[in-house]
Amino acid sequence: MKPMSFAWRTLRREFRYGELATLAIALILAVAALGAVATLGQRVEHSVVASAAEFIGGDVGLSSREPPSPELSNEAARLGLRTSTTANFPTVLFAGGKSQLADIRAADAGFPLRGELRVSDTSGVERIAHTPDMGGVFAEHRLLAALDLKIGDPLQIGDRTLRIAGEIQREPDGGELFALAPRVLMSLDDAKSGGLLATGSRARYRIMAAGEERAVADFSTFIKAHKPDSGELVTVEQSQQNLRSAFDRGEAFLRLAALLAALLSGIAVALASQRYARRKTDEVALLRCLGASANEVTLALASTLAMLAVPACAIGAALGLGLQEVVFAFAKNLLPVTSSVIPLAPTAASFAVGLAVLFGFSLPPLLRLRDVPPVRIFQRAAGSRVRRFDALYLIPFAVSALLIYVESDTPKLAAILSASLFGVALVSLVAGLLLMRLVRGARGFAGAIRFGLANLSRRRALSLLQIVSLALAITALDLLAVVGPSLLSAWRAELPADTPNYFLINIQPEQRDDIVARLKAAKAENINALPLAVSKLVAINGKPPRAEDYQDKRAAGWINGETRLSWSDDVPPSNRVVAGQWFSAHPAEPEVSVDEMWTEMFHLALGDTLTLRIGDRDIVAKVTSVRGVRWDSFRVNFFVLLDPASAQGISYSDIASFHLPAVSADALAPLTRDYPNLSLIDLNALIDRIRDIIARVGSAVMAVLGFSLAAGILVLFAALAATADERRFESALLRTLGANRRQLAQAVLAEFTVVGLLAGVIAALGAGGAGTWLARSVFRISTYLPPLMPLTLSIIAAAILVALAGLAGTRRITRASPLLVLRRA
């Protein structure tokens, strides 16, 4: 036999039967959802990197106290990279008898290498610009307001008088959130000739490079090998943590939706294959009877699947590409730097995953057809003996686990999803068995209802299959339609309207009361001021820490650098004690509260001691509590908090976060003018951007959700179709014996309402549990509570939907001539 030509011939006709169409649609949905999300994820990742490149003004660079050495520029030129050098330093500016501390950026003509510098002129018209020519500066609005200046006015910087050539509207700068404000941009040559960069200046230099990816990587290696002691490598990965975190969460949402679509498709494939295999059993028996070998049968079936899979996966891949293009077009305004190049690797991967889903989920029943004995052609019962355990049926579980692991991208998401779905399957299996025991005999019900309920235990295996697959499908649908949106809402709620949008740092203790009073007068909300002291971690449990002893590379930063600490009588907002006790009023010895991340990084436990050097004083403090800190709350937060009693006498400044409505923003200019030592950080742009991301991720999730819902409905129908053949025969028989349509409908309604109700309850519990688990562990939304009312409604909806779908499936049966059905059987 030529299995390929045999497969091709049969496929053409068999496509009409429904199972193969289900397989094809399931595959298309899975590949489209996975492909779209993976491609989108990669494009967004590229965009985030590109966006971060804009924020740091290049692809890679070196920041140091010394001017960059010529060999760096030479190497960059040799690698074909463009470079730009800047120097940042604080200085006091004078104009019209007023002065203002400003953060100066002196840049060469190449600045910025990435992103846009936008300045406006006197009429407010914006233009894209580069570094101003010698003799001119660009300044931020706050500086103009503080010094009462306008464009064209002179400004004294050092011993040079420069003219204000434009107002900075936007600059590639976000990499350094804590830069001093307000910003002035001037020519590097002016800064040099004005003596602002003389030896001993507080300038920090930065040479940035941009160009081809490989050259950038080579230059990065070169910098690492040649950087001075004070130098730090500047990379896109280090910047934009807040944005990245938002995108990462968004991607986790999308991956969750796509993954569920793929798993649902897998279930649909498994159910359809089961039915297809049943239909093919007699055919295989005939082929075996006519002399076909088991291998030929397997090859013919595999060829049929392959012929179905390749075009279905291709259609799915094309659909996925189309979908991601639509979503990307919708989302790209979020990021200033987008590439029109569509990465094809994720599409190819989703194609492969589609094949894996098909073969993984359909192989067990189809491979079992190898065992169909030829004698079945005479004796239908032959070969239908059920195996107690069949290792082949572990394949779909293995494929699911692999799929979850590969596609979820985070082991936590994979583990939670697997455990939840496995739990739902197990619980529904046990509950199904209990239900059958309960309804066996079904005494006390009217005839038709009793018959319907009794059907459950008569078709034991099929009923269980139906209950488990429906429970899984409804769980996935609940996760997507109920839990997903509520998670998104909870995420959105993390950035309420009064989220702190400004930081004030370097507040001197004697300035604090006045500043807080003025902020309150300006209608600032959520004012949260904490002391800030700088210490050095010199010992853990009495031993000096060594960076090489810790796997977490971030540990080196604290070991070699500074540790900022604070103290507070109460647990600060956005903090919660997860272990130990908060400080007592009068501790016997110094106590310290550390962030969870620190305990993991430094392997700390309650009772361990940290030695913190503050000035010339060493404080040995015992870890008495561990805090969970919401770092994305935009509030002042610290890894290390000291008990207030032990902090007596430590020199410090204050740091405050607060929310100031946009209409009151002008109140900040006099504040920074009156207290030139203050540094004001404006977080509005960042918060707006994150809000925008959440909104757009929500929309993108809804788009992927469409696929998942379609896959869920497909599973629903595949599950119902699984018993359709048998039910069709039974109904025909009952009608022949005199049952009317109403009685048949009652029986079907009774059976499916019970099945739908059971599956709905288990699914609601499973989805609610999984949602809470995901919220806490993956999305880090500690305040999340599953939406009880929608989940309760989903149970009712599941019962109604399943009952109606069952009824719809049976209507066709009851309308057909019983004789016809019996003959075909």
Added chain:
Amino acid sequence: MNMAEKNDVRISNDVEAEISAVDVSKSVEGPEGRIDILSSVNFDVRKGASLAIVGASGSGKTTLLGLLAGLDTPTRGEITLAGTRIDALDEESRAALRRRYVGFLFQSFHLLPALNAEENVMLPLELDGRSDAREHARAALHDVGLDARRRHYPHQLSGGEQQRVALARAFVHRPRILFADEPTGNLDQKTGRVVGDLLFELNRSHATTLVLVTHDLTLAQRCAASVHLDGGKLATAAHA
């Protein structure tokens, strides 16, 4: 044809025996213990002969047919088919033997619904890797008078036409032996007669050895010999 008297074991020395059953028994495990379906059945069928197996429902006719055709293995005894002992062969070897030497005709036709008449007839040749399957299938369909129906699918054919397609499929690869299980059981009398005529005509023209299981005594009488099974045992014997 030589055959056993009741349950006596008598091994044929007939060198021309196409099918030989020696002390063949078949039992299965049921919920209430072992059930003997066939007990010590012995007989030979000569090359080119025709044998009808008759008996009441549940007498073991179809089981015997399945064993003789190598579709199943006996619990005990020896079966030789086309000169090869098949009771000790594995399923794959028996399948290879069937492919080459055996044709089948079933009560419920067993045409593949996804293939048209011509493609159904091509099957045995394709299984044998023949490249001229289509030409031979057309000729076979011509022989059963269904030239005009070759592109029709089974559900577009009447019962008689479906069985004629099955006949064409049974003979298309020139099998040495044909096993037929109630070939007219699903047909009305008139159509059954037409199909029966065709069966014997093709059997004669192809010089095929025919083993036929039937309830239809008229059809059984057209065979050169018949055996009667009763409760899994040979009840009466006849000589070809």
